[in-house]
Amino acid sequence: MGLAKRIIPCLDVENGRVVKGVNFVDIRDAGDPVEIAIRYNEQGADEITFLDITASHEGRDTTVHTVEKIAEEVFIPLTVGGGIRSLQDIRTMLNAGADKVSINTAAIHNPELVREAAGRFGSQCIVVAIDAKRVADVDGRPRWEIFTHGGRKPTGIDAVAWAVRMAELGAGEILLTSMDRDGTKNGFELGVTRAITDAVEIPVIASGGVGNLDHLVDGILLGGADAVLAASIFHFGEFTVPEAKAYMAARGIEVRLQVT
Template identity: 50%
Template sequence: MLSKRLISCLDVRDGRLVKSVRFVDTKDIGDPVSAARRYYEAGLDELVFYDITASSDQRGIMIDVVEEVARQVFIPFSVGGGLRSADDCRKVLEAGAEKVNLNTAAVGNPGVITEAADAFGVQAVVLSMDIRAAGDGSMPSGYEIVTHGGRHATGMDALEWARRGEALGAGEIVVNSIDADGTLEGYELKLTRMIADNVGIPVIASGGGGRPEHLYDALTEGGADAALVASMLHYGHYSVDSIKQHLHDRGLKIRLTH
C-alpha cells in the first residue's frame, strides 16, 4: 500500500522563499534551499516550488535554485510557475526536478499538458488548479477555475477541467482552493472529494491546511492521496514529525522516518 504523502509548497520569488496569503501581500521568509533541506531531513515526502517571480528575465535564478536543491535533497520535487512550453519544462527537469506543475499556461494552452506528458511521461506532469466557489450557479460543479492568484476568472468549470486535464495527460492534480488558501481553517473537503471521485489519478489537497487534523480530513473525507502544507510548517507552528505522527496515530499509512 502506498503511504499518504505530506508535501510542502515553497513559493519562490527572485530566488527567495515567500509565503503568500490569499496570493497577495507576499512576505520574505528565507532561503528556499535551506528550507528544502531542513524539510527533507525532517522526513517530508515531497516538495513543490512555485516560481512567482514577476519578471521573466529573473527566471534563470529559479533554475539555479532547482539545481542547488537537487544537490542537497533526495526526495522527489516538482516546480511550477512560468512554465509555458515543453521546452520550459525540460529546463527544470534537467536541473533536477522530477515533475512540473502546469497551471495558468495550461488554461491558456491545454495542449502543453500533452506535449509535456509525451516528452517526459505522465508521472512528470502535475496539473495545478486554482479554484474558487462560484456561488451564482454559473458552473455545473459549483466551482470555477481562476488564474493570476484568483484575480482572473476563466469561465471554466473546475470538475470539467480536472477530467480534461487527466485525458490530456496529467499524472496528478493539485486541487488548490483560493477561498481556503492562507486561512489555516482547513481544506475545501467537498471540492477535493468531488475531484478525487471523478478522476483516476492522484489528487493533492491544497489551501487551508492549518492543523494536523485538517490533513487527516483531506486524506480521508476529502479522498486526497496527498496534502500540501505551507504556513503551518514555514512558521514553525508544527513539525513534519508532529503532523505525520498525528496521521499515523489515527490509522493512516504514513512514511515515518524516525
C-alpha cells in the same frame, strides 16, 4: 499496509528567496530555499514543492540555479511550478533537477501543452495545478470554477470537468488549491476535493487553507486526497513534518514514518 499518503511542504520563492521566510529555530538563513529544502528533507517530508512567483526573466534564471542546488542535496521528489508555459520551460526545469513540473495558467490557454508534455516527458512528471473557487450553485448542487490571477479572474471552466480533461490529456497528478481557503487557515475546501478525487483516476494533492493537523487528516479521510500540501504551518514552526505524520498515523492514516 500499502502506499503512504504524502505530506508536501511548499516553498513560495521569488528571485531565489523564500517569500516571508521561515521560522525554524536553528536555521541560518530563513530565506534560503536550499537550506529550507534540506531541512524538510531531514524532517521526512515525502516531497517538496517549489512555487516560483518570480515575475522577471532574469529572476527565472536564479530559479533554475536554485533548483539545481536543491537537487544536489535533496533526494526526495521535487516539483517546480509557477510560470511554466512551454515544453522548453519544462525541459529547463527537468534538466535542472526537478522531478515534476506543475502547469497552471498555460494549460488553460493551451490544453494541448499538457498532452505534448506528457508525450514528450511522461505523465509521471506533469502535474496540472487547478485553482478552484466556489461559484453559484447549479440546481442546488455546488459548483467550482477555475480562476486565474491569484483567484481574481474567473474562466467559466468547471473545475471538476477540467480535472477530468487534464487527466485524459495525460496529466499524472492534480494539485488542487481552493482559492476560497488559501491563506485562511480554515482547512481545505473538502467539497471540491472530494468531487475531483472521485472524478479522476490520477492522484490528487489537496492544497489551500491548512491551519492545523486536523485539516490534514480531513483532507485525506473526508476529501479523499492522496497527498496534502501545506506551507505556513510548517514554515513558522507551528508543527514539524514528524508531528504531522504522527498525528495522521494515530488517526489511522498510512504515512511514511521516518527511517534513518
